[in-house]
Amino acid sequence: MNIFARWGLAVILVTATVTAAAHEIVDDGAMSVDEFVRLVQDPSVDRIRFEAPSGGSNSRRSVYFLWGHLEAKWTNFQYAAALTPIRSLQRAGWTVLVDGWTTTLEARAYVADPTIVGLYWSSHGTPQGALTAWQDAGHYTALTPSHLGPAGRDLRFVVLCACYSMTQGNEFSARLNGAAVYGYRGTVTVEECAWELRNRFIAIFNKHL
Numbered sequence: 499m500n501i502f503a504r505w506g507l508a509v510i511l512v513t514a515t516v517t518a519a520a521h522e523i524v525d526d527g528a529m530s531v532d533e534f535v536r537l538v539q540d541p542s543v544d545r546i547r548f549e550a551p552s553g554g555s556n557s558r559r560s561v562y563f564l565w566g567h568l569e570a571k572w573t574n575f576q577y578a579a580a581l582t583p584i585r586s587l588q589r590a591g592w593t594v595l596v597d598g599w600t601t602t603l604e605a606r607a608y609v610a611d612p613t614i615v616g617l618y619w620s621s622h623g624t625p626q627g628a629l630t631a632w633q634d635a636g637h638y639t640a641l642t643p644s645h646l647g648p649a650g651r652d653l654r655f656v657v658l659c660a661c662y663s664m665t666q667g668n669e670f671s672a673r674l675n676g677a678a679v680y681g682y683r684g685t686v687t688v689e690e691c692a693w694e695l696r697n698r699f700i701a702i703f704n705k706h707l
Contacts, residue, residue: 522543523545524547525546525549525588531578538598539573543598547595548587550591550593556592556593558593559592559613559615559652560592560611561594561703562595562597562617563597564600564618565600566629566638568630576620576692579691579692579693580596582696583703584596586700592615595608599632600631601632601633605631605641605645606646606647609646609653610647610649612650613650614652614653615654615707616656616657617657618695620659620660621660622661624640624662625661625665627666627667628642629660630660643666643670648675650675653676653677655706657699658679658682659690659694660682661684662683663681663682680702
């Protein structure tokens with residue numbers, strides 16, 4: 499049974515910082531769904547940045563959409579769905595950053611970003627509650643709560659769209675600076691993750707910000 503649930507999180511202390519991406523694509527507001535799906539699948543693209551309109555009051559605050567290890571048959575469907583909340587956030591004045599090939603070190607750095615307010619993560623998950631992140635374009639590794647810390651002080655919520663992501667819910671919550679964490683007790687399908695992106699992510703965002 500899939501149960502979408504929330505925890506209140508406690509603190510993470512970290513030393514990592516987000517460095518400038520070697521290959522970052524900046525959206526000018528005209529990126530099509532097909533172009534977005536192509537770019538986020540490309541391992542040579544470090545990040546895609548959806549800039550908030552100039553002068554927006556929230557333009558210096560960021561929401562991250564991150565994918566760890568998932569086969570293309572699982573990710574393509576989600577990528578297209580993700581553009582719906584991404585555009586909504588961008589129009590509302592938020593900066594959105596997307597990484598389709600997130601490693602454990604990158605996840606640690608992104609969570610520590612002082613501008614981060616919200617995070618969506620999707621990957622495989624194990625019955626023990628570990629997520630799967632990339633080591634490089636061909637290999638993957640476990641991502642556990644011990645890999646994360648510290649979190650940016652403004653991080654309010656984290657959505658973990660991965661199987662069994664509640665198994666280590668208390669541990670993730672102990673690492674993430676008081677943010678609310680959403681995840682699944684059992685398995686989750688790609689269709690459910692896409693539905694959450696299109697229909698629930700903005701509601702979760704509005705609840706916390």
